[in-house]
Amino acid sequence: MKNIVLIGMPGVGKSTAGVILAKVIGYEFLDTDLLIQREEQSLLAEIIKEKGTEGFIEIENRVNANIKADKSVIATGGSVVYGKEAMNHLKEIGVIVYLKLPYQRLEERLSNIKGRGVVLRKGQTLPDLYEERSVLYEKYADFTIDETDLNVEETVEKILQQLKIRYEF
Numbered sequence: 035m036k037n038i039v040l041i042g043m044p045g046v047g048k049s050t051a052g053v054i055l056a057k058v059i060g061y062e063f064l065d066t067d068l069l070i071q072r073e074e075q076s077l078l079a080e081i082i083k084e085k086g087t088e089g090f091i092e093i094e095n096r097v098n099a100n101i102k103a104d105k106s107v108i109a110t111g112g113s114v115v116y117g118k119e120a121m122n123h124l125k126e127i128g129v130i131v132y133l134k135l136p137y138q139r140l141e142e143r144l145s146n147i148k149g150r151g152v153v154l155r156k157g158q159t160l161p162d163l164y165e166e167r168s169v170l171y172e173k174y175a176d177f178t179i180d181e182t183d184l185n186v187e188e189t190v191e192k193i194l195q196q197l198k199i200r201y202e203f
Contacts, residue, residue: 066110
């Protein structure tokens with residue numbers, strides 16, 4: 035088992051679950067949003083404001099396509115699935131786990147969508163984004179964890195169960 039890559043909408047808990055999962059299995063933890071901020075020396079929201087949505091997606095694709103990691107839990111930004119090179123690279127170096135929440139639950143968690151640096155195209159709503167990305171998350175995922183009614187510990191436990199069943203982890 036090389037790496038475990040968490041994908042999903044902003045607010046599903048990729049970073050939170052990722053840190054706990056990494057501690058439990060003794061892996062490193064990588065947050066790709068932080069890698070992007072470090073490389074660009076700017077906050078995500080500032081990068082989106084300066085470079086625009088497409089510019090940000092290009093940067094995110096480049097950074098994710100060049101990740102060098104081993105035995106790491108990698109929490110990606112929600113828009114990582116727009117980058118074909120990034121997703122192909124992440125699939126090569128790890129198992130892709132889609133953390134899925136129903137739209138209503140997600141909406142409750144995302145009170146400050148702009149401040150989070152969420153990539154929304156002009157005129158795009160959160161329901162539009164959810165619909166558009168869900169298809170991509172399912173396309174790239176090796177398996178999906180439905181987080182409905184799960185707390186973070188239960189999410190981590192479900193991930194571990196699936197890794198044991200599917201990959202004899």
